[in-house]
Amino acid sequence: MKIVVCIKQVPETTNVKINEQTKNIDRRGLGGVINSYDLNALQTALEIRKKVGGEVITLTMGPDDFAVSLQETLALGADKGVLLSDRAFAGADTLATGYVLGEAIEKMSDVDLVLVGQQSVDADTGQVGPIIAELLQVSQVTYAEKIEARSNELLINRKLDNVEQNITAKLPLLVTVTDKINQPQYTNIVEIAKSFDKPITTWHARDLNLEDSRVGQAGSPTIVRSISEPVEVTKINTRLSDDPVTAAKELVLALKQKNILTEEA
Amino acid sequence: MTVLKENWIFAENDLQKNNPVTYQLITKMKQISHDPVVVILIEEIDAKLENELSEYGPDKIITIKDNDLADGDDLEITNALANLIDQKGTPNTLIFPATVVGRSIAPRLQARLRTGLTADCLDLKFEDDLLVQTKPSYGDNIMCEIVIPNHRPQMVTARPNVFSSEKKINPNLKIESISDLQWKKDDQLVIESHVLPVKTTKDIKQAKRVVALGRGSKTEPAINVANDLKNKLHATIGVTRPLTDLDEFNIDDQIGQSGQTIAPDLLVNLGISGAVQYTSGISNAKIIVSANTDANAQIFKYSDYFFVGNATEFAKALEAIL
Numbered sequence: 132m133k134i135v136v137c138i139k140q141v142p143e144t145t146n147v148k149i150n151e152q153t154k155n156i157d158r159r160g161l162g163g164v165i166n167s168y169d170l171n172a173l174q175t176a177l178e179i180r181k182k183v184g185g186e187v188i189t190l191t192m193g194p195d196d197f198a199v200s201l202q203e204t205l206a207l208g209a210d211k212g213v214l215l216s217d218r219a220f221a222g223a224d225t226l227a228t229g230y231v232l233g234e235a236i237e238k239m240s241d242v243d244l245v246l247v248g249q250q251s252v253d254a255d256t257g258q259v260g261p262i263i264a265e266l267l268q269v270s271q272v273t274y275a276e277k278i279e280a281r282s283n284e285l286l287i288n289r290k291l292d293n294v295e296q297n298i299t300a301k302l303p304l305l306v307t308v309t310d311k312i313n314q315p316q317y318t319n320i321v322e323i324a325k326s327f328d329k330p331i332t333t334w335h336a337r338d339l340n341l342e343d344s345r346v347g348q349a350g351s352p353t354i355v356r357s358i359s360e361p362v363e364v365t366k367i368n369t370r371l372s373d374d375p376v377t378a379a380k381e382l383v384l385a386l387k388q389k390n391i392l393t394e395e396a
Numbered sequence: 397m398t399v400l401k402e403n404w405i406f407a408e409n410d411l412q413k414n415n416p417v418t419y420q421l422i423t424k425m426k427q428i429s430h431d432p433v434v435v436i437l438i439e440e441i442d443a444k445l446e447n448e449l450s451e452y453g454p455d456k457i458i459t460i461k462d463n464d465l466a467d468g469d470d471l472e473i474t475n476a477l478a479n480l481i482d483q484k485g486t487p488n489t490l491i492f493p494a495t496v497v498g499r500s501i502a503p504r505l506q507a508r509l510r511t512g513l514t515a516d517c518l519d520l521k522f523e524d525d526l527l528v529q530t531k532p533s534y535g536d537n538i539m540c541e542i543v544i545p546n547h548r549p550q551m552v553t554a555r556p557n558v559f560s561s562e563k564k565i566n567p568n569l570k571i572e573s574i575s576d577l578q579w580k581k582d583d584q585l586v587i588e589s590h591v592l593p594v595k596t597t598k599d600i601k602q603a604k605r606v607v608a609l610g611r612g613s614k615t616e617p618a619i620n621v622a623n624d625l626k627n628k629l630h631a632t633i634g635v636t637r638p639l640t641d642l643d644e645f646n647i648d649d650q651i652g653q654s655g656q657t658i659a660p661d662l663l664v665n666l667g668i669s670g671a672v673q674y675t676s677g678i679s680n681a682k683i684i685v686s687a688n689t690d691a692n693a694q695i696f697k698y699s700d701y702f703f704v705g706n707a708t709e710f711a712k713a714l715e716a717i718l
């Protein structure tokens with residue numbers, strides 16, 4: 132089975148602040164790590180390869196330093212990495228990102244399965260997967276919690292609000308995975324050493340069959356007008372008495388005045 | 397491309413029941429827009445989900461009655477909605493709930509229509525025809541204001557239980573039933589759906605009153621007192637993440653970023669510190685009461701009333717006078 136795993140490099144913590152001067156997110160001193168859900172996607176791919184054989188290719192679009200993350204996927208067991216890097220890709224929203232990733236997968240030809248994370252922890256959208264599926268014109272299964280591979284189909288388990296689904300899916304297919312699907316494994320010295328013999332290829336815009344108007348900022352319908360930190364709730368914080376019985380009485384009185392305790396809920 | 401001065405809302409339903417998020421989206425869109433609010437409902441031929449939807453005052457409900465499509469996969473529903481837009485025209489806005497279903501279909505349709513989509517919105521407002529969308533990023537640590545100036549429809553998914561629903565009869569409601577919408581079938585997937593066992597506890601997302609337990613109330617006596625208080629208040633128990641280690645609680649009971657967003661009239665926090673991952677799930681609670689031994693606990697900032705001291709003693713005293 133020829134499997135592509137899309138991985139994104141994200142800041143190591145989501146606990147970020149806005150820089151007063153630049154009005155942008157302060158990423159000073161923040162390292163990059165592989166989006167955690169993408170490690171679940173990679174682990175899924177490795178398990179499928181173990182069962183039915185084939186090849187696992189990791190793919191990322193981003194600046195050149197994302198190659199570090201690709202290298203890490205090779206140490207974890209992927210066969211090769213592809214980096215999509217070009218100035219023209221800068222400023223891409225989910226649509227433009229999905230477009231470039233989709234074209235790269237098209238170029239790889241005969242891909243059976245595309246695996247992506249359920250969402251990236253910085254953008255928090257979960258859109259890139261379904262966008263790629265649409266561009267490739269393949270079926271999709273999102274938020275997979277369990278996958279069992281057969282030679283030419285997958286048995287997938289997922290949950291909606293009140294419904295559990297067991298899906299038998301033919302290939303080609305795109306699947307987005309949750310963090311319930313597996314426990315990503317660690318690598319070891321031997322695998323790290325081996326990984327340096329595995330290839331990482333870089334493709335620029337000219338290597339792909341792209342329409343200029345669909346990449347980067349030009350291809351992004353959404354515009355971020357401003358960013359801010361969540362407004363602090365301005366509540367009047369009333370401290371109750373330190374004696375629990377008195378405090379309870381004060382509270383009940385206040386809630387009755389606010390009509391909170393009058394009717395049975 | 398004809399752009400309709402209309403707001404379309406995709407009605408989510410499962411098990412032949414409307415998901416209440418649709419009511420919330422109708423109320424919100426009616427509040428912020430002068431243009432008609434149109435609900436797109438896909439349902440089985442003999443279902444009547446439009447009846448309950450109409451109580452929330454949309455201007456129009458388009459019901460697509462089709463047994464196969466009602467069970468359709470993401471690709472099939474995308475195919476059908478794209479055809480509907482081909483037939484009717486492009487709405488100015490197209491809103492989905494930010495549920496598993498909405499978050500799966502919306503981006504696929506977005507790519508088909510080559511327009512913009514903003515995920516998981518917490519607020520929406522209009523500037524003329526432009527929908528201004530507030531979206532959290534970095535695990536709710538950053539808020540972004542996003543617009544889609546040059547493409548239509550302006551698509552968003554909006555988080556459940558952020559907007560409150562209000563019943564309101566619209567005397568001008570029109571219901572249009574479509575039974576012959578064409579859509580391309582997807583033969584790649586065979587889906588078997590099972591209804592999950594009905595949760596014995598009351599659904600915390602819908603609860604009017606919630607008693608929430610944190611690590612400071614993780615002992616058996618503390619949980620027992622909280623249960624007594626819950627019964628007196630006719631409330632539902634919720635927990636912070638550390639409590640999900642216990643057998644009696646799981647992710648459905650967990651409040652917060654990786655759990656549930658709640659919107660009760662009354663929330664009582666017992667022994668909870670107020671980490672951002674927790675408080676992001678309670679910002680729609682009306683009255684918040686918190687008890688904590690730490691006078692500097694973060695949670696007090698979010699509370700209307702707070703008690704500094706042992707949470708179990710406070711809960712016991714409160715239970716006794718209710």
Ligand SMILES: Cc1cc2nc3c(=O)[nH]c(=O)nc-3n(C[C@H](O)[C@H](O)[C@H](O)COP(=O)(O)OP(=O)(O)OC[C@H]3O[C@@H](n4cnc5c(N)ncnc54)[C@H](O)[C@@H]3O)c2cc1C
Binds near residue numbers: 609612613650669670
């Ligand atoms: C990606 C991510 C997602 C997360 N998602 C969630 C989520 O969805 N929901 C969630 O809840 N957490 C979530 N967390 C964890 C979160 O960061 C906090 O660790 C958690 O909310 C803390 O729970 P707590 O307040 O119960 O415990 P603590 O922070 O340990 O606080 C316990 C409090 O109890 C007080 N206390 C102790 N004894 C008593 C007593 N006898 N009476 C009164 N007060 C007492 C203490 O003063 C303290 O303030 C997430 C974390 C991450 C990294």
Ligand SMILES: Nc1ncnc2c1ncn2[C@@H]1O[C@H](COP(=O)(O)O)[C@@H](O)[C@H]1O
Binds near residue numbers: 138191250251256
């Ligand atoms: N720049 C990118 N390069 C490769 N994969 C990506 C990129 N952005 C997003 N993805 C994939 O799409 C998933 C969902 O991301 P998002 O839509 O940004 O929440 C991620 O878990 C990745 O698998």
